[in-house]
Amino acid sequence: MTQQGVRWTADQVLALAPDAASREAAGRLATAGPWSEVGSTDGGTVWGVCRGGGGGPYRTVVDVADASGPACTCGCPSLRYPCKHALGLLLLWTGGDGAVPEGEPPAWAERWVSGRREDAEAAAGTETAETGAAETEAAGAEAVETGAAGAEAAAGAAGDPSGSVSRTRDPVAARRRAERRAERITAGATELEQRLADLLRGGLAEAEQTGYAWWEETAARMVDAQAPGLASRVRELGSTASSGPDWPVRLLEECALLHLLDQGWLRRDRLAQDLAATVRTRVGLPATADGPAVRDQWLILAQYDSVDARLTTRRVWLYGTETGRTALLLSYGAAGRAPELTLPVGLSLDAELSTYPGGGRRRAALGKRFAPPAPVEIRPKGVTPSQALARYGRALRDDPWLESVPVTLEQVVPVPDGDSWQLADASxxxxxxxxxxxxxxxxxxxxxxxxxxxxxxxxxxxxxRGFTPLTAWPAGPGQAVSLN
Incomplete structure (x- = not known):
């Protein structure tokens, strides 16, 4: 949760989304067109009425100043929390362009916020209140556990030096909420194992006949289990079936990786600490940048965006010139807005980074900056192509679901290889x-x-899949050249 009077960033809002589909849908609603009666208060309440596609309009209220984390309510029938309307309203609010003016909340918004805060105050610290909150969550009322956890991840993604959200929170209640979510994920992973077994028992040819609806329904079950990471991988399986030559081989490989992730979650207590943290992140549990702050001269190696509908994910690779560590910064933009974090490739940044848990601990949160980016003559240390492959192999031991690792190749030449290209070792x-x-x-x-x-x-x-070049340096003196 941000402090009162401080507007959130798009990063913080998108980190609350339960899955990629919600982020995409929220981006489409982050414009003034679908909304009416919008407004906000300096105390942290945002409201609006969204034109619905079926049973609307939907009244939506978000309380970003709730003591236990952001909370929302909406008249839509969605089972996802927060729903796309709440996320879209917050994205519209983060724009700061007057689309959501400050004012007095309407009676329907005021009643919900006041009632929620009064209930929270009366229930704080008591066992009876905790039991009642569990019953409320089971009934589908405005639970805060997903939002609170998402806000923690948002703070890390947005570069909060502490890597967490500043707020007062009952640790006992937080532990019980985490236990309940873990139980839901376990139930979802167990169901997914059965579905995978049924799929393989019937043969992969059946996957071609079932169509995408079966995969989407399975993914929805994982969303209900609060395991968005599993849901995302199931959707990828759906797009793999009948996707071209050798699709059964690729589908079997991806099914095996999903089975491995399921089993990792079900046996997480037996895993090494870093691998268990990787599994928790892969199934969709949020994490905070809990590593110690490390100050270094960070060489900005590469920056590139990947676009999913109207959501833009920006990746920035950094290299510590003193520590020799490579770190990844992530930031997000929505509704046509570019991510806020922009670092020029080839320059050096004097700053502190805190790493997230998991194998390799590559993802980091940007903390305090001590000076603006400046030119530097230093280049990262390079390896040969064979050493790069060995590095990827070692990384898979810590994270078997890893798509790639950052590598600098030394003394290589781009040469054609039939219809494709390769980087050949000059030696x-x-x-x-x-x-x-x-x-x-x-x-x-x-x-x-x-x-x-x-x-x-x-x-x-x-x-x-091979090597994707991002930045190159000439053989002699010269500046880095971005290849995006």
Whole structure:
């Protein structure tokens, strides 16, 4: 939760979403068109009426100043919490362009906020209140556990130096909420195991006949179980079936990885601490940047965006010139707005970073900055293509679901390989194929022109699909060249 009077960022709002589909739907609602009677107070209440597609309009209220975390209510029938209307309203509010003016809340919004705060005060610290809250959650009322946890993740994603949300919270009640959510996820993972077993028992050819509806229904069950990470992977399975040549092989591989994640959750108590943290993150539990703050001169290696409908995810790779560590910063933008975090590639940033839990601890939150980005002559240390593959293999031990690892290749030359390209070791060793997606970008020709047949240094992501170059440096003195 942010302090009263402080407007949230899009990062913080999107971190509350239970899944990617909710983020996408919220982006479409983050415009003034569907809304009427919108407003906000300096005390942290936002309200509005959204034009519905069926049974609307829907009255939506969000209380971002609730003592136990953000809470919302909406007249829509959605089982997801927060629903897309609450997220869209908050995204509209974060724009700060006057679309959600300050004013006095209408009676229907005031009644809900006042009643909720009075109930929270009366129930604080008592066993009876905790039991009543559990019954309320089971009945589908405005539970705060998902929102509170999402706000913690939002603070980390937005670069809060502490990596957590500043608020007063009953640790006993928080533990019980976490236990209840873990029970729901366990039930969902157990059901998913049965569904996967049924799928494989019937044969993968049956997956081609069932169509996408079966996968979407299974994903919805995982959302109900509060396991958005499992839901996302199930949807990916649905898009894999009948997706081209050798799709049964890819589907079987992805089913195996999903089965491994299920079993990891069901046996998480037996796993090493970092691997257990990775499993919790992969199933969709939020995490905070709990690692100690590390100050360094962070070389800005690469920055690129990936767009999903109207949601933009920005990834920034950093390299600690003193620690030798590589870290990843994530930020989000919605409704046509670019993510707020922008760091120029090739410069160096004097700042503190705190890492998130999990294997490798690569994702980090940006903390205190001590100076603006400045030019630097330092380059990251590089490895050979064979060493890069070995690094990816070692990383899979800590996170078997990892798509790629950040790697800097030293002394490589881009050369054609039939209809594709690869980066060959200049000393005559191994070569890494470039990912097919990169072969269709203009960045490939920038890389080829920069090299001119001479070995260059290239930073990118190395994974099972190949190597994706992101930044390159010339053989002699010269600035970094972005390949996005």
């Amino acid at each position: 005559g060793g191994t070569a890494l194929p470039l990912t097919p997606a990169f072969g269709n970008r203009a960045g490939l020709w920038r890389l080829v022109a920069l090299s001119g047949g001479v070995p260059v240094q290239v930073f990118g992501e190395c994974g099972h």
